[in-house]
Amino acid sequence: MxxxxxxxxxxxxxxxxxxxxxxxxxxxxxxxxxxxxxxxxxxxxxxxxxxxxxxxxxxxxxxxxxxxxxxxxxxxxxxxxxxxxxxKTVKNRVHLDLLSDDLDAEVKRLTGLGARVVETYEDWVVLADPEGNEFCLQGP
Incomplete structure (x- = not known):
């Protein structure tokens, strides 16, 4: 390991x-x-x-x-x-993981900038940037 x-x-x-x-x-x-x-x-x-x-x-x-x-x-x-x-045609093999103190507010801010929500989980959200590159946003 x-x-x-x-x-x-x-x-x-x-x-x-x-x-x-x-x-x-x-x-x-x-x-x-x-x-x-x-x-x-x-x-x-x-x-x-x-x-x-x-x-x-x-x-x-x-x-x-x-x-x-x-x-x-x-x-x-x-x-x-x-x-x-x-x-871009397939899922990223590497992506960025970001942290936020307020998950809901940050998702709202990022989607306002042009990101889109791909999937939502209990304590993190998978988003995509304007060209479709996935990244994760995790709450506190």
Missing amino acids: WYGLRLRHHGSMARIKDVVFDCRHPASLARFWAAVLDDHEVAPYDEAELERLREEGIDDPEDDPAVLLQGRPGVSPRLFFQLVPEG
């Missing part, structure tokens, strides 16, 4: 850098998740990043094929939203 097992390792170990979402419109999905998570925001576009986009033929950050959602200092992982040609 791996739960609670911590192996001693000498040297460098892998660490989570980003959680990546494949999606049809990275900018709008990143804004949705920035509104969901109060400790993350869409990374600002400086002039160098805007120039890089222009060199790729992209004049508007709204059309950026890869949008970063960064946490406040010390908050990780980052969330990355990348454009893919295909839509």
